Amino acid sequence: MKDYDCNVVVVGAGPAGMAAAISAKKNGAQRVIIVERENRTGGILKQCIHAGFGLQYFGEELTGPEYAERFSNLAKENEIEFLLDTTALEIKDKTLVCVNTRGIINIRFGTLVLAMGCRERTRANLTIPGSRPAGIYTAGTAQKLINVYGHKIGKEVVILGSGDIGMIMARRLSLQGVKVKAVIEIMPYLAGLERNKVQCLDDFNIPLMLSHTIVDITGIDRVEKVTVAPVDENRKPIMEKAETIDCDTLLLSVGLIPENELTRTADVALSGITKGATVNQYKQTDKPYIFACGNVLHVNDLVDHVSHESEDAGKFAALYAAGKLDKGAEIPVEAGEGVRYVCPQKMVCADGNVDLYFRTLVPGRNTTLTVSDDTGVLLSKKLIRTTPGTIEKLTLSGEKAKNASGRLVVSAEHKGA
Amino acid sequence: MKKTVTCTVCPNGCEIEVDYTTREDAALMGYGCKRGIAYAIDECFEPKRTFTSSVKITGSDRRMMPVRTTAPIPKDLLIKAAQAINSVTLEAPVKCGQVIDDDFLGTKVKLVTTLTLERGDAQ
Numbered sequence: 001m002k003d004y005d006c007n008v009v010v011v012g013a014g015p016a017g018m019a020a021a022i023s024a025k026k027n028g029a030q031r032v033i034i035v036e037r038e039n040r041t042g043g044i045l046k047q048c049i050h051a052g053f054g055l056q057y058f059g060e061e062l063t064g065p066e067y068a069e070r071f072s073n074l075a076k077e078n079e080i081e082f083l084l085d086t087t088a089l090e091i092k093d094k095t096l097v098c099v100n101t102r103g104i105i106n107i108r109f110g111t112l113v114l115a116m117g118c119r120e121r122t123r124a125n126l127t128i129p130g131s132r133p134a135g136i137y138t139a140g141t142a143q144k145l146i147n148v149y150g151h152k153i154g155k156e157v158v159i160l161g162s163g164d165i166g167m168i169m170a171r172r173l174s175l176q177g178v179k180v181k182a183v184i185e186i187m188p189y190l191a192g193l194e195r196n197k198v199q200c201l202d203d204f205n206i207p208l209m210l211s212h213t214i215v216d217i218t219g220i221d222r223v224e225k226v227t228v229a230p231v232d233e234n235r236k237p238i239m240e241k242a243e244t245i246d247c248d249t250l251l252l253s254v255g256l257i258p259e260n261e262l263t264r265t266a267d268v269a270l271s272g273i274t275k276g277a278t279v280n281q282y283k284q285t286d287k288p289y290i291f292a293c294g295n296v297l298h299v300n301d302l303v304d305h306v307s308h309e310s311e312d313a314g315k316f317a318a319l320y321a322a323g324k325l326d327k328g329a330e331i332p333v334e335a336g337e338g339v340r341y342v343c344p345q346k347m348v349c350a351d352g353n354v355d356l357y358f359r360t361l362v363p364g365r366n367t368t369l370t371v372s373d374d375t376g377v378l379l380s381k382k383l384i385r386t387t388p389g390t391i392e393k394l395t396l397s398g399e400k401a402k403n404a405s406g407r408l409v410v411s412a413e414h415k416g417a
Numbered sequence: 418m419k420k421t422v423t424c425t426v427c428p429n430g431c432e433i434e435v436d437y438t439t440r441e442d443a444a445l446m447g448y449g450c451k452r453g454i455a456y457a458i459d460e461c462f463e464p465k466r467t468f469t470s471s472v473k474i475t476g477s478d479r480r481m482m483p484v485r486t487t488a489p490i491p492k493d494l495l496i497k498a499a500q501a502i503n504s505v506t507l508e509a510p511v512k513c514g515q516v517i518d519d520d521f522l523g524t525k526v527k528l529v530t531t532l533t534l535e536r537g538d539a540q
Contacts, residue, residue, distance in 0.1 A: 039478075049483035049531065051467045055427045063469055065483050065532040069513050147471050150481040175470065175499040194430035198423045199466060203492060384447075390430075 002105055006031040006081075007321045008314070009096050009109040011088045011262060014043020015303050016294020016310040017115035018071040018080075023314030024113070025078045028322055032080050033107060035098055037087045041075070042068030043117055045303065047144045050168055052195075056304035067303060088116075091266035094289060110321030113313055114263055114277065114285075114292040118256035118299060120165075126254060128160075130217030133224070139165040139253035146172060154249025158226050159183045160214050164192035164301065166253020171200035180206045181245055184228055186213040186235055189363045191253075192389050193301060213237055214250070223248050258296045266290055271345060273335075274298040278345040280330055281354040281401075283313035284320070288327055291317045298343045298357070301391055305357065312355075326350075331404060336372075336411035338362070340388060347408055351398040356410055358394075363387040364414025371396060374406025386412060422457045424448070433457040465489035468498045469531075472517070477509035477534045484517060487527040494522055502528070509536045 007029035010017045013036035021032045040046060045053070048064030055061055058070070075082075086100040096107040120138040135154055137145070143165060145151040157173055159166045162185040170180045183201060188211045190197055201208055209228065215237045216227035229242035258276045260268075269286040271278050276297040277285040283293050293313035294306045319325040330346040335358065342358040356371060363386065370380040371394055378400045386392060394410065418438065424431040429449055435457050437443035443461065448454050459465055467489045471481035484502065501522060513533045521528040 049471055049485075050469045051485060061467065063483060063485050063531045066485075066513060069533060147483065148479065148481055150471065150473060172470075175495060177496075177499075194423055195425035195427075198430075199425050203466070203495075384432075 002102065004033060004105065004107045005109075006033045006107060007110045008032045008113060008317050009107050009111075010034045010113040010115055010314075011096070012036060012043065012115035012117055012294070012296070013038075013041040013072075013082060013084070014115060014117050014294065015045055015068065015071060016117070016296070016306050016313075017043070017113070018068075018075050019307045019310035020113045020115055020291075020293050020314035020317065021080045022071070022074050022078050023311040024318040024321075025080060025314075027315045027318040029110075029318035033083060034075070034080055035083045035086050035088050035096065035107070037085070039085050041072040041082065041084075044140070047140070047147045048168075049147045050172075053303050056302065057307050064303075071307075088262050089265075091262060091290070109289075111289045111291060111317040113317050114260075114268075114290065114296050115294045115310065115313075116259045116262060116296045118295040119259050121252070121255045121257055123252060125257075126252070128214055128217060130227075131219055133217070133219035133222050135219065135223035135249045136217065137249070137251055139163070139169045139251045142169055142251050143172070146176070152176065152178075154178065154247075156181060156247040157249040157251060158214075158228075158245055158247045159251045159253060161185060161253035161255070162191040162197075162208060162210075163253040163255065164196050166251060167192050167196040167200040169251055169253070170206050171204060174204040174206070180204065181247055182207045182209050182228070184209045184212045184214060186211070186231055189387060190389055191255075194387070194389075215239065215242060217250065218244075223250055226250055256295065256299045258299065260296060263290075263292070263296070268292075271298075271341070273341040274343060276343070279343070280346040280348050281312070281344050281352070282316035282320075282325065282348070283309065283344070284316060284325075284327070289320065291320075298341070301389065305391060305393070309355070309357070331373075331407050333408040333410070336409040338364075338412035338414065339410050342410045347401060347404065349402055349404050351402055353398050354396040354401045356394045356396060356408075357391050358410050359388050359391055360386045360412045361388060362414075364412075365416035366414065368413045368415070369394060370411050370413075372409050372411070373404040378404065378408075386414075418461075420461055422460045424453045424456050426450075426452045426456045435461050437461055464492040466492050466495060468495055468528075470499055470502055472502050472505040472507060474507045474509055474511065474534065476536050478537075479534060482507050482511060482534065483531045484528055485531050486521055486524075487529055490522065490524045490526050494524065498522060509534045
């Protein structure tokens with residue numbers, strides 16, 4: 001049993017954890033340790049072999065493994081210590097209890113950064129009726145089986161959910177010569193990014209069935225068919241209009257759940273909407289020595305955002321560990337008209353620009369986004385269109401943040417549908 | 418001819434209206450940047466995509482090595498590209514960006530690895 005002492009400990013060596021650790025080091029934390037349960041760094045990017053990462057952060061288009069490798073090289077240059085093959089079990093005051101093949105490891109820390117990412121929603125989360133044959137995968141599991149292990153997963157595939165991973169898998173499977181028969185989405189609009197519909201579905205003539213869902217799965221040993229029905233405006237299936245699609249494989253791309261079991265051991269307050277911790281602009285939770293970033297905080301659609309956000313988390317974690325982060329009074333940050341959630345959920349009225357990340361409720365055109373406090377509108381921005389599948393960002397200047405009063409409300413108003 | 422192109426260069430996904438008869442006289446509306454102009458015109462005359470996949474690798478604990486083209490290739494070649502790399506097997510160690518083919522399918526575009534992998538066990 002070996003114990004460690006460090007200024008900042010980070011849980012998870014994915015893009016969020018690595019960016020946070022590097023930033024903590026650059027901002028004065030002497031010893032920074034990352035705990036990672038897998039045997040490699042990179043997190044989910046290891047299996048995201050498609051391009052499209054880094055356009056904002058690096059100004060060039062990278063694949064997932066390339067993006068991850070840049071950060072793991074930076075981590076090594078900055079002398080970040082990695083404990084790989086090590087699982088974090090529990091946060092006990094200012095000690096992180098971990099386990100690996102050597103036994104239990106206690107890491108005493110000044111601050112801790114949560115960067116554990118997400119896991120996928122499964123069939124059990126959706127409670128789809130039917131039999132329980134082989135051939136049902138979450139999209140990310142299928143992605144790992146194909147891209148990392150080189151397996152084939154089926155011959156005729158139906159995908160439930162129009163999330164990004166599902167659409168990217170539709171293209172991957174099509175390139176493998178697998179027939180993707182349909183992508184089925186319960187909402188009347190796309191869940192993922194528009195660019196993925198273009199280059200993953202349209203390029204391969206894969207039909208997208210909006211306002212539809214799967215109401216039955218048939219098959220004894222292997223999936224034989226799924227039953228698909230349109231849904232009404234309350235998302236209730238219209239059973240009279242149901243039809244079947246023959247297939248041997250069903251992929252589920254129906255959302256991600258931040259993996260916050262560890263967070264709960266420290267009794268950190270969680271948001272009911274994002275399912276992540278509630279934080280201020282420093283990514284600081286209600287336990288001032290615990291910070292959170294990346295998908296464990298809220299589900300992102302771009303890793304570039306994750307990197308920026310996590311650098312903030314790492315920086316302020318380092319400052320707090322050094323006793324240099326004064327936590328002034330916080331005001332609430334709320335989702336107003338047309339907005340599903342805003343992260344951060346709280347703001348310290350202090351100097352320094354504040355990035356507000358949020359998702360709108362419904363797609364629309366000619367959208368005006370506004371940030372107001374009790375005195376009136378502080379900031380507004382017009383966009384040609386917005387969709388809930390894309391995270392929006394507004395940056396409040398330090399001057400305005402410092403003088404904000406009452407509560408901040410972020411709203412979105414569409415002039416067109 | 419008129420065509421609406423959803424730009425895939427970056428996540429903004431601009432909807433670009435192209436009115437054209439030839440490459441030279443194409444009139445564009447709705448683009449957000451220069452890269453969008455080039456993309457939209459290509460999309461009307463010769464659509465291109467970056468090809469990514471993975472190929473077999475021996476000598477490491479990871480069985481597949483991710484690969485990409487260093488620039489977009491004609492969209493019509495994607496299926497052929499996927500078939501062409503089935504016969505490729507690499508051997509660790511491999512550096513990220515190592516060239517597998519410097520004229521992939523005669524496109525003058527390189528096919529390269531996208532991951533550094535040491536020989537033997539995980540890093």
